[in-house]
Amino acid sequence: MVDGAQTLELFRFADAVQSVAVEVSCGAPLVRGEERYYPAEVVLQSGFVNGRVGLQVSLEDLDEWERCLDALEAEEGAEWPAGGRSAWLDVVPDDPVEVTVHDSPSTQIAVRVPIDVAPGWLEENRLRLERVRAAVSASS
Known part of the structure; x- marks a missing residue:
């Protein structure tokens, strides 16, 4: 992530064994035309595989996550x-929740992680979204 920028979790799916989260660097955005993009990473941790893959998150992506x-x-x-x-x-709200991380178009690798989320996970992720929105608004 970018040095000096506040890094916040946009969302987290986790149980005692594994997790998938997206961390967003809420500092100065990369501006492309009219769109602002914030550096982010998908962070996957499990007993089988651990990894990070980068992506760029726009304000439109935050709105899209709310719809998700x-x-x-x-x-x-x-x-x-x-x-x-x-x-x-790709998130499937089964029991357990299945989160598949796709590293496209780079490596074409996908990892599916079943996660026994705790009660209240939706509310917690809505709060994370609002914290990221407030932080990127303050940095613009």
């Missing part, structure tokens, strides 16, 4: 971020 949380609350699957420009996640 709504879909997960309705017990529908979600894919994030849209557009195929970087690594992405």
Whole structure:
């Protein structure tokens, strides 16, 4: 992540054994045309595999993640971020929740992680989203 920038979790799916999270660097954005992008990483930890893959998160991606949380609350699957420009996640709200991390278009590797999430995981992830939104708004 970028030195000196505040790094916050946008979301986290975790149990006692494994987790998948996205960490966003909430410092100065990379500006491309009208869009602002913030450096981020998908962080996967388990007894089998540990890894990080980079991506860029825009304000539109934050809105899209909120829609994904709504879909997960309705017990529908979600894919994030849209557009195929970087690594992405597929989340299926089964029991356990299945999170698949896709490193596309780079290595074409995908890792599926079943996670026994704790009660309240949706609310916690909504709070994480709001903290990231507030931090990137303060840095713009």
